[in-house]
Amino acid sequence: MNPRARIPWQIWIWPALLVVLAVVAWLLPWRDWVPLLRAWVESHERTGWLVFILVYVVVVMLPLPAAAMSVVGGLAFGWWGFPLSIAGSILGAIPPYLIGRHWLREPILRRIGSPRVLAADRVIARNAVIFVALLRLTPVLPFTVQNWLLGLTAVRFWPYIWATLAGLAPGTLAMVWIGEMGGLASAEVEDATLWLVGGGLAAFCVMVLWIGRLATRELRRAGFDEG
Template sequence: MDTLRNRLALVVWPMLLAGLMLGMWLTPWQGWVEPLERWLADHTRIGWLVYLALYVVVVALPLPAAAMSVVGGLAFGWWGIPLALLGSLLGALGPWWATRRFLRDPVMARLGGPRVRAADAMVRDDALVFVTLLRLTPILPFTVQNYLLGLTSVRLIPFAIATIAGLAPSTVALVWIGELGSLTFTGATAGQILSLVAGLGVFAAFLAWAIWRAIARLRSAGFHA
């Protein structure tokens, strides 16, 4: 069962990227991509703030945050990468802090036996590696990860750094799809589009390899979720 689950986790991102690319082609974006880009050009700071606020809400709730990264590429181009990463981090901090503040102590008092505390100490001491690998893999939904990590003693700075590092590859791929859609509907040449598609294919292969390695590292550390 674990092997089947890990194989399914391994193909989640490639399947998601393929599905999002198909969705970009089938969705009638033409009517509002150019007006959106013109509005953002005239209201840059407001547009960034609105996007970040929406991203925080989507991440904090069980909503498809991946779509927000695609929208970031569609609306802001490659600037969608830092914006999406910042939105992801800000959205993750709220659930993590709330769980840490109000639930960790009661849960540890009830369930925190020697083995649980030893595992918690291991995660805390190796937080950068563990959280980065967890963020990279689709073993658990991102929103669920934030609440579960709040139950651990992972500190703020490692949590933030590892969240950015672990989300960066998938965020790049998703924003890439949005940028591809934007160019498609604003008159890019066939050569430009093909080069972006080819580059995205290579990056997707790298992402699949990175996920496979991350899953293997987590399993070797005893994490079998």
């Protein structure tokens, strides 16, 4: 069997996680507390948005499950959870990058700056947007770890931001979608609506799997292989 034809196990993380979370969103007793959460959000309006984004930033900067925050965003804000989660992710990704770039990069390169490491750094810099976007799409490393490591590379600030935005959008949308499913399950909606949302989520899982395969293939072409 051609080793390049094998599907890396990391590609299955997103679809498996989406399925598990969707089942949880379907089964948990959301009717008990989701209406209370949404009522609090509606009564506080912009304050609720700000609190959510600030908490999201803290979660992203620390080794905590940021994906769970996107699910909460869907539960609390519905589809508005998507732009709010994206904003929290981007704002939380900036400080680790800046710290790594301005204070950690040079000392670390002086210690481990072998020709191979420097060559890899140049490859990443030349393909910054593609590399960062595909890295965000492929859940090989936790998002927080990616932020710190990318700060050690030659990737410039704005390519880092735009590529992060592009790479995070599909996964964030999926997490918010799951949260919105929980919100629908807590409301008086017809089963057909829930099945429609669930079917869309299943189709989205297939798309994420397909994108993950393409991302891994491109990373290998750039010389970043597991073996």
